[in-house]
Amino acid sequence: MLSSLKKRDSRTVPFTREKIARAVFRAAQSQGGSDYAMAEDIAARVSAELEIRYPDEAAGMPDVEEVQDLVEKTLIELGHARTAKAYILYRNERTRVRERKTRLMRTMRDLTFKDASESDLKRENANIDGDTAMGTMLKYGSEASKQFYEMYMLKPEHSQAHKDGDIHIHDLDFFSLTTTCCQIDIKKLFEGGFNTGHGFLREPESIQSYSALACIALQSNQNDQHGGQSIPNFEYGMARGVAKSFISKLALVLDIRGYDAAPVRAALRAWLKEHESILGEEGMLFVRETLACRLPEMSAAEAENAVDKALELTEKDTYQAMEALVHNLNTMHSRAGAQIPFSSINYGTDTSPEGRMVIRNVLLATEAGLGNGETPIFPIHIFKVKEGVNYRKGEPNYDLFRLACRVSARRLFPNFSFIDAPFNKVYYRAGHPETEIAYMGCRTRVIGNAHDPGREIVNGRGNLSFTSLNLPRLGILARGDVDAFFPSLDDRISLVFDQLLERLETQSVKKVRNYPFLMGQGIWIDSDKLGPDDEVREVLKHGTLTIGFIGLAECLKALIGQHHGESEAAQELGKRIIRHIRDRADEKMRETGLNFSVIATPAEGLSGRFVRLDQERFGVIPGVTDREYYTNSFHIPVYFPISAYDKIRLEAPYHAMTNGGHITYVEVDGDPSRNIDAFEDIIRAMKEMGVGYGSINHPVDRDPVCGYTGIINDVCPRCGRHEGEGIPLEKWRRLKGYAKDYRSPDERASAGDVTPNITL
Amino acid sequence: MYAEHIPAKGSAPVLEQKPVQMVGEGVGFERIRRITGYLVGTVDRFNNGKRAEERDRVKHCSMGC
Numbered sequence: 001m002l003s004s005l006k007k008r009d010s011r012t013v014p015f016t017r018e019k020i021a022r023a024v025f026r027a028a029q030s031q032g033g034s035d036y037a038m039a040e041d042i043a044a045r046v047s048a049e050l051e052i053r054y055p056d057e058a059a060g061m062p063d064v065e066e067v068q069d070l071v072e073k074t075l076i077e078l079g080h081a082r083t084a085k086a087y088i089l090y091r092n093e094r095t096r097v098r099e100r101k102t103r104l105m106r107t108m109r110d111l112t113f114k115d116a117s118e119s120d121l122k123r124e125n126a127n128i129d130g131d132t133a134m135g136t137m138l139k140y141g142s143e144a145s146k147q148f149y150e151m152y153m154l155k156p157e158h159s160q161a162h163k164d165g166d167i168h169i170h171d172l173d174f175f176s177l178t179t180t181c182c183q184i185d186i187k188k189l190f191e192g193g194f195n196t197g198h199g200f201l202r203e204p205e206s207i208q209s210y211s212a213l214a215c216i217a218l219q220s221n222q223n224d225q226h227g228g229q230s231i232p233n234f235e236y237g238m239a240r241g242v243a244k245s246f247i248s249k250l251a252l253v254l255d256i257r258g259y260d261a262a263p264v265r266a267a268l269r270a271w272l273k274e275h276e277s278i279l280g281e282e283g284m285l286f287v288r289e290t291l292a293c294r295l296p297e298m299s300a301a302e303a304e305n306a307v308d309k310a311l312e313l314t315e316k317d318t319y320q321a322m323e324a325l326v327h328n329l330n331t332m333h334s335r336a337g338a339q340i341p342f343s344s345i346n347y348g349t350d351t352s353p354e355g356r357m358v359i360r361n362v363l364l365a366t367e368a369g370l371g372n373g374e375t376p377i378f379p380i381h382i383f384k385v386k387e388g389v390n391y392r393k394g395e396p397n398y399d400l401f402r403l404a405c406r407v408s409a410r411r412l413f414p415n416f417s418f419i420d421a422p423f424n425k426v427y428y429r430a431g432h433p434e435t436e437i438a439y440m441g442c443r444t445r446v447i448g449n450a451h452d453p454g455r456e457i458v459n460g461r462g463n464l465s466f467t468s469l470n471l472p473r474l475g476i477l478a479r480g481d482v483d484a485f486f487p488s489l490d491d492r493i494s495l496v497f498d499q500l501l502e503r504l505e506t507q508s509v510k511k512v513r514n515y516p517f518l519m520g521q522g523i524w525i526d527s528d529k530l531g532p533d534d535e536v537r538e539v540l541k542h543g544t545l546t547i548g549f550i551g552l553a554e555c556l557k558a559l560i561g562q563h564h565g566e567s568e569a570a571q572e573l574g575k576r577i578i579r580h581i582r583d584r585a586d587e588k589m590r591e592t593g594l595n596f597s598v599i600a601t602p603a604e605g606l607s608g609r610f611v612r613l614d615q616e617r618f619g620v621i622p623g624v625t626d627r628e629y630y631t632n633s634f635h636i637p638v639y640f641p642i643s644a645y646d647k648i649r650l651e652a653p654y655h656a657m658t659n660g661g662h663i664t665y666v667e668v669d670g671d672p673s674r675n676i677d678a679f680e681d682i683i684r685a686m687k688e689m690g691v692g693y694g695s696i697n698h699p700v701d702r703d704p705v706c707g708y709t710g711i712i713n714d715v716c717p718r719c720g721r722h723e724g725e726g727i728p729l730e731k732w733r734r735l736k737g738y739a740k741d742y743r744s745p746d747e748r749a750s751a752g753d754v755t756p757n758i759t760l
Numbered sequence: 761m762y763a764e765h766i767p768a769k770g771s772a773p774v775l776e777q778k779p780v781q782m783v784g785e786g787v788g789f790e791r792i793r794r795i796t797g798y799l800v801g802t803v804d805r806f807n808n809g810k811r812a813e814e815r816d817r818v819k820h821c822s823m824g825c
Binding site for chain 1: 780781782783784785786787788789790791792793794796797798799800807808809810811812813816817818819820821822823
């Protein structure tokens with residue numbers, strides 16, 4: 001008598017005839033059958049056959065596959081064709097489900113047992129430490145949800161196109177959960193205080209609290225969205241904190257000097273309620289009048305001295321507040337500790353003394369670096385360049401633009417955005433910071449508004465989701481035929497639009513309470529008009545739906561043998577291709593009233609994936625698939641020798657077309673901090689040629705042993721060690737003095753250390 | 761990390777050069793780079809495609825310019 005059966009995972013389970021009968025009956029039922037006796041008959045025949053094959057224990061036992069094969073065969077032999085078919089379908093479906101499970105389990109196994117150094121998956125996002133407990137936990141969730149969405153939520157054609165690498169759906173792991181990013185209006189947020197979802201915070205009363213709360217706002221919002229967070233009006237938002245700190249400091253000084261500070265403080269606070277600035281001309285006049293009138297026993301000279309002292313203390317506090325902000329944004333956790341918030345701050349145009357103090361000090365704090373002089377990774381700083389404000393000598397914030405150049409030459413940030421670029425300038429209205437272009441993270445741009453043309457502003461808005469095209473593949477498939485290229489490009493664009501709209505629907509049915517900070521605290525535009533159980537559908541329409549692209553250079557190479565750095569003809573074709581994508585997005589925007597836009601994809605996690613798939617499919621094509629990455633968006637390939645000027649000139653026209661975001665980089669050799677004029681010239685060239693957003697890359701190395709920051713080739717210029725070598729303790733002690741350098745420049749020079757220390 | 765050499769009691773004093781104490785052995789340099797818009801503290805965390813891209817970069821301008 002047959003008693004056991006081997007399962008796929010090699011476990012042995014009892015054999016029952018009943019189980020076979022039930023499976024056959026279910027198959028028959030699905031075809032409208034109801035004859036259980038027939039099912040039992042089949043089961044009996046299968047058992048009988050198995051008894052013959054396995055007469056005793058010595059003959060072993062059948063496995064599941066064999067039993068199922070036998071069931072199929074018996075059904076067909078007895079003429080139950082439809083039931084047999086249903087049974088086979090059912091079997092195939094089960095196999096598929098099993099395979100899915102194994103694929104997921106394989107992924108989980110790799111995540112569990114492989115280090116980030118061996119697992120590309122764990123290094124997909126360079127700012128997440130894949131080796132930590134929470135980093136791995138995040139990856140489990142991310143990989144599992146991606147596979148779930150691919151199988152159950154995406155339309156099969158979208159899922160297939162994503163899997164095949166025709167398109168890339170970014171942040172797929174968050175597909176059904178949330179939207180990408182938001183430009184937080186920090187000024188509005190602070191008015192009256194806010195709730196993080198875990199507790200209420202009062203309106204801050206000093207610059208230090210303002211800066212701490214700005215960090216908390218970025219952190220809280222980061223947990224409601226999957227992309228980066230940006231503050232578009234950083235100095236405007238912080239300025240009030242400076243004014244409040246000044247009042248407190250003045251009161252403190254008066255107090256120490258034995259005057260009754262209370263009435264002065266009350267008068268100044270009341271004044272600040274009615275005015276934007278107190279350190280401006282009008283404000284300072286009022287301060288002096290108040291001192292004279294409330295403290296008549298105080299001499300004018302003494303009053304002046306008290307004001308100066310208060311200003312000095314306010315400046316110090318502002319520096320400390322900005323230092324704290326930079327430190328916090330490099331250490332505070334988001335996403336269960338796996339990463340720090342991806343944060344950006346935009347500033348540069350506020351000409352009030354308070355705003356200027358904020359800009360100056362946030363730059364200086366960044367220049368000084370973190371605790372051991374490390375270069376801060378976050379926030380991304382974006383300095384807004386504007387003619388008449390900070391672009392030319394003599395303009396009110398020109399000194400800050402110069403300082404921004406100096407800091408960027410040393411620390412890689414700030415990047416520079418250009419309000420005067422024609423496509424940015426159309427939105428600009430003087431005196432309305434919300435109409436000044438801002439950028440988020442590595443390049444996202446949101447300002448135009450088809451849904452509500454009355455509100456073409458940056459505040460409270462962001463990207464909903466974006467999906468990128470694999471341009472090189474379309475180029476390869478067209479086999480050099482440009483006319484064949486455009487129709488296939490059109491098909492892909494339509495596919496992406498369809499996919500973006502499908503995703504929008506899953507995002508739209510979410511409720512305000514799903515986003516306690518983003519929507520619950522009114523960060524997202526108009527969400528303050530909704531209740532906790534309202535759908536976010538309407539307010540999401542202010543966001544952008546964005547199509548991106550990778551590898552314009554390789555696409556051109558495949559189509560006509562040259563990329564846009566190599567010939568003007570290629571540049572013309574390149575412009576035609578991107579213009580076409582933009583035209584389609586504009587057309588879709590008019591048709592739907594939604595903000596369809598085009599982004600020059602940053603390629604995070606994607607730079608290697610498309611090319612790997614295309615190498616497998618088409619082999620190695622010189623200039624197209626022969627490297628481990630496709631070139632970022634519309635960039636001239638990184639390996640192509642070209643002058644800074646030409647690179648900027650060739651990339652600038654694409655900035656005008658990519659209304660969802662763009663950036664141009666120039667790679668610079670040597671230490672730009674020794675030649676700020678040359679650095680500024682490159683930034684000015686970007687502005688003059690119509691770039692919207694740009695930055696300069698240069699090597700920033702650091703020796704953690706002696707603390708030197710600058711360029712290190714093979715040998716550290718300060719302590720003279722090679723990588724991995726030690727230095728004598730005595731020498732190290734001497735060098736560590738550099739952190740607080742008390743020597744004169746001459747002494748430093750004679751010691752062979754040419755790097756000046758940071759002076760504040 | 762380092763202990764002064766103390767001769768054992770009763771034994772003859774050993775003539776031995778005092779070892780130079782070293783710091784920083786095995787410590788590499790940090791190389792901060794911008795890739796896809798974000799700064800990263802070390803290229804170790806880049807995925808393979810990004811590492812290759814960083815390796816291939818050529819300069820557009822020298823700061824002597």
